[in-house]
Amino acid sequence: MSEHDGPRSDAGINRELQLSGVLSVAPDAIIAVGRDSKIRIFNAGAEKLFGYLAADIMGQSLDELIPARFRTAHATHMERFQASTEQSRLMAERSVIVGVRADGSEFPAEASVSKLEMDGELILTVMLHDVTARKQAEAELIAAKEQAEQALIQAEKMAAVGTLASGIGHEINNPLYAILGAAEAIRDGDDPVRRKAHAQDIIDYCKHVSGIIKNLTSYARPAERHGLEPIDVNEVIAEAIAMIKLSFHSDIMEFDQQLNPVPAIFAKSEDVQQAFFNVIRNGLQAMGSEGTLAIESVCDAGRVSVRVRDTGAGIAPENLAKIYDPFFTTKGPEEGEGIGLFVVRQIVEKYGGIIEFESRVGEGTECTISFPIREPNGEDL
DSSP states (O other): OOSOOSOOOHHHHHHHHHHHHHHTTOSSEEEEEOTTOBEEEEOHHHHHHHOOOHHHHTTSBGGGGSOGGGHHHHHHHHHHHHHSSOSEEEGGGSSOOEEEOTTSOEEEEEEEEEEEEETTEEEEEEEEEEOHHHHHHHHHHHHHHHHHHHHHHHHHHHHHHHHHHHHHHHHHHHHHHHHHHHHHHHHHOOOHHHHHHHHHHHHHHHHHHHHHHHHHHHHHSOGGGSOOEEEOHHHHHHHHHHHHHHHHOOSOOOEEEEEOOOOOEEEOHHHHHHHHHHHHHHHHHHHTTSOOEEEEEEEETTEEEEEEEEOSSOOOHHHHTTTTSTTOOOSOTTSOOSOHHHHHHHHHHHTTOEEEEEEETTTEEEEEEEEEOBOTTSOBO
16 A cells, blocks of 8 residues: 555445446456555456456556566656656557466557545556557558559569560570571581681570570569668669660660769669669650660769659649559550559668659659668668
8 A cells, every 4th residue: 555554444445346346347457556556456357358357366466467578667657657747648658568468478458547546545547458459450451551562563563574575585586596597507617716606606695695584584573582682773774774675675765874883772683673674664655766865873962863864745743743653644555554653662662762753844854763871781871
């Protein structure tokens, strides 16, 4: 008890018993303790939640219901509340509320605590509500959202792979015919010098084909299989441009590349490649058959930034705010489904990056993607 050394009065006992009767019908767990943290009231809701009978837990310390790792912090919290002028407080303001049942299992809870003077003694009443089901539902919702986002990212990837098919067929067929010709020349020729030259041609053409296939498989595979690695942004841009050239299979594309030396970023290479692929493709589609696409990489204020500028028709102001919306597009049905920039933003933000667009109708659009320069442990430099 408190500063009273003698037993409680009959009136106090009757009041407590009456209070216990009222609390017994409450659906939530309600527990009352004195200054000594001994349990004085333990209602039916508390019995159901914690798995203790009131007769067994009454008089025990409240610590019995708190995981050991949280007891010190809880004691400090309660002491501050007792000394404060507050009459009640939502304990959810703390970083975590966790209870422990009689069987040792733990559960998350929302809780509130209030003060009550009873015969000169301070009684603290705690009300708890088990939020296990809600937390699980929230976790499932987050997991479903992440799964849906990954599905969109993979769908955009595979759509691009389909577009690449005709260009890749053309790109691979040319070296295959050259390999066939060189092999026939080796078979039919007698000059060892020329045979050696033809053999070297075969090696070079095979490496070229291998590079095409490597880029394609790297682009198409799901990113979840691979951990973070140091990424040279300039190399990834070069890979994205190579994929773009295969996709458009056109010789009229012009690129003004100003790729300056930049520090590595830590990300997944195939993710970053997909982001640049989509942005560069959008710029080329905006320009049609005319214009030059400018690509610049710089290091500025602890970030690696890449700017992609096209000289296309630009984006109307009323559409600029919608460009990240899934399935929003002003292109024809043959040029995309409107998920490209949604995917790009998901990728960029996943690595702490920022994507911004500036556009003027009739003049063109500039997209800037910047990533923080980080150590492998995720800390900013």
